[in-house]
Amino acid sequence: MKAPVRVAVTGAAGQISYSLLFRIASGEMLGKDQPVILQLLEITPALEALKGVAMELEDCAFPLLAGIVQSDNATIAFKDVDYALLVGARPRGPGMERKDLLEANAAIFSAQGKALNDVASRSVKVLVVGNPANTNALIAQRNAPDLDPRNFTAMTRLDHNRALSQLANKTGSSVNDITHLTIWGNHSSTQYPDLYQVKVSGGAAMDLVAQDWYEKDFIPTVQQRGAAIIKARGASSAASAANAAIDHMRDWALGTAEGDWTSMAVYSDGSYGIQKGLIYSFPCTCADGHWKIVQGVENNAFSREKMAATEQELVEERDAVAHLLP
Numbered sequence: 001m002k003a004p005v006r007v008a009v010t011g012a013a014g015q016i017s018y019s020l021l022f023r024i025a026s027g028e029m030l031g032k033d034q035p036v037i038l039q040l041l042e043i044t045p046a047l048e049a050l051k052g053v054a055m056e057l058e059d060c061a062f063p064l065l066a067g068i069v070q071s072d073n074a075t076i077a078f079k080d081v082d083y084a085l086l087v088g089a090r091p092r093g094p095g096m097e098r099k100d101l102l103e104a105n106a107a108i109f110s111a112q113g114k115a116l117n118d119v120a121s122r123s124v125k126v127l128v129v130g131n132p133a134n135t136n137a138l139i140a141q142r143n144a145p146d147l148d149p150r151n152f153t154a155m156t157r158l159d160h161n162r163a164l165s166q167l168a169n170k171t172g173s174s175v176n177d178i179t180h181l182t183i184w185g186n187h188s189s190t191q192y193p194d195l196y197q198v199k200v201s202g203g204a205a206m207d208l209v210a211q212d213w214y215e216k217d218f219i220p221t222v223q224q225r226g227a228a229i230i231k232a233r234g235a236s237s238a239a240s241a242a243n244a245a246i247d248h249m250r251d252w253a254l255g256t257a258e259g260d261w262t263s264m265a266v267y268s269d270g271s272y273g274i275q276k277g278l279i280y281s282f283p284c285t286c287a288d289g290h291w292k293i294v295q296g297v298e299n300n301a302f303s304r305e306k307m308a309a310t311e312q313e314l315v316e317e318r319d320a321v322a323h324l325l326p
């Protein structure tokens with residue numbers, strides 16, 4: 001048996017975590033041979049509810065669950081963690097854009113960035129789920145100057161998975177037949193789901209769909225899917241968000257599928273002309289616990305315009321929280 005790794009989850013009594021924690025503890029994220037210690041962070045008023053979640057985790061008798069820490073103190077919850085899933089934040093309600101949450105949630109991520117800087121493992125892998133995810137990840141990263149900026153990522157895997165399903169439905173194929181999909185940019189309504197590189201059963205996806213459907217149906221559907229879920233469910237996506245978080249971390253830790261890539265919002269090194277330092281979603285491959293931005297994707301004028309628009313939104317979000325960026 002391997003030695004246990006420490007996995008922090010914030011917002012651990014919230015709705016996403018209720019789908020997430022049990023899957024981490026059952027080995028779906030890091031493998032069926034990897035014991036985990038869950039280090040759960042909540043705000044003080046939610047500690048009682050958190051206790052109930054921890055009791056249920058115990059009641060599953062997961063063979064891989066080697067311990068549970070519950071705290072309202074980030075320096076306790078993040079102590080020596082190898083993985084940190086930053087979920088805890090206010091979700092948006094009907095009619096809100098994710099960036100409307102910037103003020104409410106930004107302070108959380110500066111405090112948590114500092115705590116990670118102080119006590120987490122130096123190789124901690126951080127995934128920000130709480131919205132606006134990219135800019136929250138930027139805030140956490142900038143408040144953790146002793147950690148490699150590449151340790152901080154934000155989640156666009158839910159958008160990626162949504163796009164896979166939409167395309168599979170349209171083309172009458174299986175998600176298993178689809179490769180080389182990219183979500184570029186922000187986890188927001190400016191994101192750009194790019195089908196130009198996509199292969200369906202080895203052939204070009206754009207040969208199977210009309211440009212009109214791509215522009216007027218597919219792109220807005222993927223961009224607006226979070227809002228559509230909120231409208232239908234009366235609450236933001238939870239199980240699908242947890243599933244995407246598992247996919248993101250599993251690929252980062254254990255590697256992406258051979259011959260394909262995934263979408264991850266990562267620290268921009270200037271690839272594709274995107275401003276260095278933004279947390280921007282790119283096509284990424286992962287191996288040996290490290291992600292790499294796929295190079296050499298040829299973007300046409302349509303794509304470049306969409307990539308620039310979502311970059312511009314991230315620049316504006318960054319500028320709006322400049323006071324929280326040391």
Ligand SMILES: NC(=O)c1ccc[n+]([C@@H]2O[C@H](COP(=O)([O-])OP(=O)(O)OC[C@H]3O[C@@H](n4cnc5c(N)ncnc54)[C@H](O)[C@@H]3O)[C@@H](O)[C@H]2O)c1
Nearest residue numbers: 011013014015016042088089090091129130131155158241
């Ligand atoms: N990136 C994505 O694709 C994606 C998808 C779905 C939801 N989200 C976002 O995830 C976040 C959580 O969603 P949810 O549905 O689980 O919300 P929720 O309200 O059910 O749960 C959030 C939990 O976070 C806790 N919390 C608040 N401040 C905290 C802090 N400082 N430290 C620790 N915990 C704290 C709350 O007490 C609550 O239990 C929201 O911001 C939502 O918009 C992101």
Ligand SMILES: O=C(O)C[C@H](O)C(=O)O
Nearest residue numbers: 092098131226227236237
């Ligand atoms: O849309 C939201 O506010 C929640 C989440 O980011 C989603 O995409 O479902």
